[in-house]
Amino acid sequence: MLALLACYLASAAYQLRKPLPDGISAVHPLRHAGNVGLLTDVTYVGADGASRSDQQVFDEVLRLVGQAKRLVVMDMFLFNDFAGADAAPPLRPLSAQLTRALVERKLAVPGLQVLLITDPINTLYGGMASAHLDTLRAAGVEVVVTDLARLRAPNPAWSGAWQLCCRWAGNDERDGWLPSPFGAGKTTLRSYLALLNLNANHRKTLVVDVGDDWAALVASANPHDGSSAHSNVALRVEGDVALDLLESEKAVVAMSAGRWPRGLPAPAPVSPQPAAGTRAQLLTESRIRDALLASLATARPGDQVDVAVFYLSHRGLVRALVAARKRGVVLRVLLDPNRDAFGRLKNGIPNRQAALELHQAGVPVRWCDTHGEQCHAKFLLRRSVDRESELIVGSANYTRRNLDDYNLESSLRVVAPGDATVSVQAARYFEQAWSNGDGRRISLPYAAFEDRSRWRYWRYRFTEATGLSSF
Numbered sequence: 001m002l003a004l005l006a007c008y009l010a011s012a013a014y015q016l017r018k019p020l021p022d023g024i025s026a027v028h029p030l031r032h033a034g035n036v037g038l039l040t041d042v043t044y045v046g047a048d049g050a051s052r053s054d055q056q057v058f059d060e061v062l063r064l065v066g067q068a069k070r071l072v073v074m075d076m077f078l079f080n081d082f083a084g085a086d087a088a089p090p091l092r093p094l095s096a097q098l099t100r101a102l103v104e105r106k107l108a109v110p111g112l113q114v115l116l117i118t119d120p121i122n123t124l125y126g127g128m129a130s131a132h133l134d135t136l137r138a139a140g141v142e143v144v145v146t147d148l149a150r151l152r153a154p155n156p157a158w159s160g161a162w163q164l165c166c167r168w169a170g171n172d173e174r175d176g177w178l179p180s181p182f183g184a185g186k187t188t189l190r191s192y193l194a195l196l197n198l199n200a201n202h203r204k205t206l207v208v209d210v211g212d213d214w215a216a217l218v219a220s221a222n223p224h225d226g227s228s229a230h231s232n233v234a235l236r237v238e239g240d241v242a243l244d245l246l247e248s249e250k251a252v253v254a255m256s257a258g259r260w261p262r263g264l265p266a267p268a269p270v271s272p273q274p275a276a277g278t279r280a281q282l283l284t285e286s287r288i289r290d291a292l293l294a295s296l297a298t299a300r301p302g303d304q305v306d307v308a309v310f311y312l313s314h315r316g317l318v319r320a321l322v323a324a325r326k327r328g329v330v331l332r333v334l335l336d337p338n339r340d341a342f343g344r345l346k347n348g349i350p351n352r353q354a355a356l357e358l359h360q361a362g363v364p365v366r367w368c369d370t371h372g373e374q375c376h377a378k379f380l381l382r383r384s385v386d387r388e389s390e391l392i393v394g395s396a397n398y399t400r401r402n403l404d405d406y407n408l409e410s411s412l413r414v415v416a417p418g419d420a421t422v423s424v425q426a427a428r429y430f431e432q433a434w435s436n437g438d439g440r441r442i443s444l445p446y447a448a449f450e451d452r453s454r455w456r457y458w459r460y461r462f463t464e465a466t467g468l469s470s471f
């Protein structure tokens with residue numbers, strides 16, 4: 001028994017701190033960028049009380065795919081039509097739309113190289129077939145399912161045992177006998193056991209050729225039917241930063257034993273960092289956390305920092321927000337109330353508990369007014385007194401799981417003059433949500449979801465620290 005316990009503890013410790021694959025958790029150069037724009041999906045309540053959604057992210061994804069002639073490389077976390085029975089209607093069939101767009105473009109341009117990287121959750125970790133992925137493979141699209149075993153585990157209490165008892169058993173899509181946790185169909189017990197590892201390839205990225213140049217898109221949005229009404233954000237850029245994004249995805253393909261398309265360009269040589277104009281920088285995994293903390297730490301009295309995020313629980317970021325407020329930084333934080341999850345009601349953890357700390361420190365907090373959907377953005381905008389803006393947008397929620405090298409994540413950091421197009425777009429997006437501008441009810445005051453329960457607060461702190469959580 002002591003020997004087994006020692007093996008378990010050693011396995012758990014190794015899974016928590018094992019070396020990361022090459023190319024993971026990287027900070028790329030700050031480069032000049034062209035055609036930088038913020039794309040938004042905004043769900044709101046109109047003056048007539050009806051819920052509406054204005055969507056830009058996947059409209060742009062479909063447009064970019066539809067014009068590609070040489071290459072499409074896409075990394076998407078949720079690529080499926082799973083939806084809870086009571087999910088908020090109407091749902092857009094994003095997974096079918098994207099599957100059709102990729103197949104049609106591949107057939108129209110036979111020489112086009114198309115690579116899709118995705119997370120094994122879309123096959124319930126090998127326990128259920130994916131019609132979308134099978135259709136893409138049949139059309140000649142290279143599909144790479146991420147090997148999550150190469151990543152660290154945010155939940156070592158389970159992952160230590162998983163590596164010893166269950167991982168070797170594999171999975172089989174023909175053996176399902178348990179109901180799927182995400183909708184119709186049957187899956188295996190092994191799928192549930194794999195799910196408990198709680199790590200993921202959580203990226204949402206796209207690289208395509210645009211004429212003689214390259215375009216990149218980094219988003220918070222998934223091509224997932226059940227998520228299609230969510231509010232989301234994305235950044236679209238052109239230039240050498242797109243080649244950095246290709247290099248970051250090449251690392252995921254290598255760690256997953258996939259095939260990388262031939263003849264793709266390498267990132268441009270690193271030149272002295274540009275000091276003016278609109279610049280963009282790719283960040284992955286914990287380097288996103290480092291950039292967020294640095295942005296807050298360097299904010300000066302009078303600077304404006306606006307945050308909109310689906311999950312806020314990372315202790316370092318909570319402390320950094322409070323410290324910035326004490327230094328005289330002008331802060332506003334817009335959070336999802338953590339109430340809605342694909343037809344299920346949640347208990348508000350962790351956002352209502354983190355918001356309580358911010359509120360008590362004097363940080364203004366508002367809630368997204370959700371009605372079945374989620375406020376799924378991951379957005380930080382810092383506008384300095386010297387009229388420069390810094391914007392960080394991407395896939396990573398502000399949690400230990402997302403920012404401390406457990407998930408795969410990608411975000412773009414954009415530094416630009418305050419009057420640049422992307423700076424104006426970002427400021428307008430947040431201001432409309434915060435102030436319910438243009439007759440759109442997007443947010444509610446802090447009192448609407450205030451939660452002073454000490455039990456739930458310490459439950460948040462415990463689950464955040466141990467990894468025994470879904471956030």
